[in-house]
Amino acid sequence: MSEPLLRVENLRTQFGRRDPLVAVDGISYDLRAGETLGIVGESGAGKSVSVRSLVGLIDDGEVAGSVEWRGEELVGAKPRELRAVRGSGIGMVFQNAEAAFDPIETVGRQIVEAVRANRDLSKRDARTEAIDLLEEVGIGDPAGRFDDYPHEYSGGMAQRAGIAMALAGEPDLLIADEPTTGLDVSVQAGIVDLFRDLVAERDMSLLLISHDLGVVSQLCERIMVMYAGRIVERGSRKQLLDSPRHPYTGAFLRSVPDVDVRKDLEPIGGSPPSLDDPPAGCRFHPRCPAAEAGVCDGAAPPTVSFEDGGEDAERHEATCHGYTDAHPGGDAFDREAVEWIEPADGAERGER
Ligand SMILES: Nc1ncnc2c1ncn2[C@@H]1O[C@H](COP(=O)(O)OP(=O)(O)OP(=O)(O)O)[C@@H](O)[C@H]1O
Numbered sequence: 001m002s003e004p005l006l007r008v009e010n011l012r013t014q015f016g017r018r019d020p021l022v023a024v025d026g027i028s029y030d031l032r033a034g035e036t037l038g039i040v041g042e043s044g045a046g047k048s049v050s051v052r053s054l055v056g057l058i059d060d061g062e063v064a065g066s067v068e069w070r071g072e073e074l075v076g077a078k079p080r081e082l083r084a085v086r087g088s089g090i091g092m093v094f095q096n097a098e099a100a101f102d103p104i105e106t107v108g109r110q111i112v113e114a115v116r117a118n119r120d121l122s123k124r125d126a127r128t129e130a131i132d133l134l135e136e137v138g139i140g141d142p143a144g145r146f147d148d149y150p151h152e153y154s155g156g157m158a159q160r161a162g163i164a165m166a167l168a169g170e171p172d173l174l175i176a177d178e179p180t181t182g183l184d185v186s187v188q189a190g191i192v193d194l195f196r197d198l199v200a201e202r203d204m205s206l207l208l209i210s211h212d213l214g215v216v217s218q219l220c221e222r223i224m225v226m227y228a229g230r231i232v233e234r235g236s237r238k239q240l241l242d243s244p245r246h247p248y249t250g251a252f253l254r255s256v257p258d259v260d261v262r263k264d265l266e267p268i269g270g271s272p273p274s275l276d277d278p279p280a281g282c283r284f285h286p287r288c289p290a291a292e293a294g295v296c297d298g299a300a301p302p303t304v305s306f307e308d309g310g311e312d313a314e315r316h317e318a319t320c321h322g323y324t325d326a327h328p329g330g331d332a333f334d335r336e337a338v339e340w341i342e343p344a345d346g347a348e349r350g351e352r
Pocket residue numbers: 015021023041042043044045046047048049050060061211275
């Protein structure tokens with residue numbers, strides 16, 4: 001297997017010192033070339049902070065842990081190095097595309113600048129490249145729209161132009177944070193198709209953040225579920241959608257419209273905890289229908305692994321007390337399926 005492009009280890013981001021708010025609390029994952037990984041979760045789970053922390057975009061908080069990009073450590077790297085990585089290796093797309101542009105400069109000139117910042121091209125060649133990029137992202141009449149100002153683009157076109165900006169440095173990884181949120185449903189579908197084409201044609205990796213499981217499951221082979229600053233479950237799209245193992249994942253799936261099946265939605269009761277004083281034990285326990293007093297509110301839950309999904313199965317893991325003997329369990333917890341149990345930090349090893 002090739003070395004991962006991105007290796008995130010125990011990433012932790014906090015804001016404030018006296019009463020710190022830990023927005024991202026020790027998350028780890030790898031991303032290899034060509035992989036598509038989605039992070040889903042409710043508002044406030046720490047999804048955006050987690051990806052901004054990767055590339056030096058947290059200016060008023062402290063980032064700890066390790067983020068290796070092609071073997072190069074990014075946590076604590078110099079601003080110049082981080083800018084270089086953001087310019088060429090990693091492209092970023094945000095929800096509010098218009099904010100990626102300077103309102104008083106034309107879209108075309110800004111893309112030319114982004115192209116030239118990363119590649120040694122003449123002005124003329126960079127202009128041709130910028131027009132090609134606008135065409136690639138689906139802007140009709142790209143040469144004609146080159147001299148438009150950002151506000152002259154519709155929301156969907158601005159998002160496409162933002163993607164063109166992110167592609168200007170020929171990135172190997174595209175990080176997109178809620179790239180379709182706030183757009184009309186029909187416009188969203190076009191953006192999803194665009195990402196799918198770009199990933200396939202450019203052989204890029206994609207790290208997609210969204211509260212919209214539909215969008216993530218259309219684009220990502222692997223999915224991680226984040227709750228209150230931590231990853232509570234990870235696996236392939238099929239593993240998570242067909243056999244969710246964490247009660248939060250199950251509740252999350254029941255709370256969002258299905259990609260293709262109509263069903264009754266059940267909102268998750270209660271609200272996510274505040275991250276400046278999270279609940280002890282499993283952070284989901286106050287909302288969890290299967291929570292067990294004395295177990296789930298005690299030690300941090302263990303991470304358990306499941307072997308499902310057939311031959312090319314992903315690593316499927318959930319961080320939950322329900323699979324240990326300390327928990328009375330029930331139908332929701334298929335203990336037979338657990339292959340091994342690894343204690344999370346500070347958690348006791350669960351007996352099988
Ligand atoms: N600059 C900051 N200073 C203090 N707290 C912050 C800052 N940025 C984010 N937070 C807090 O960090 C937590 C995680 O926020 P984040 O934006 O990552 O959530 P999210 O999962 O992306 O949610 P959403 O779907 O609403 O975008 C929230 O409690 C938020 O208030």
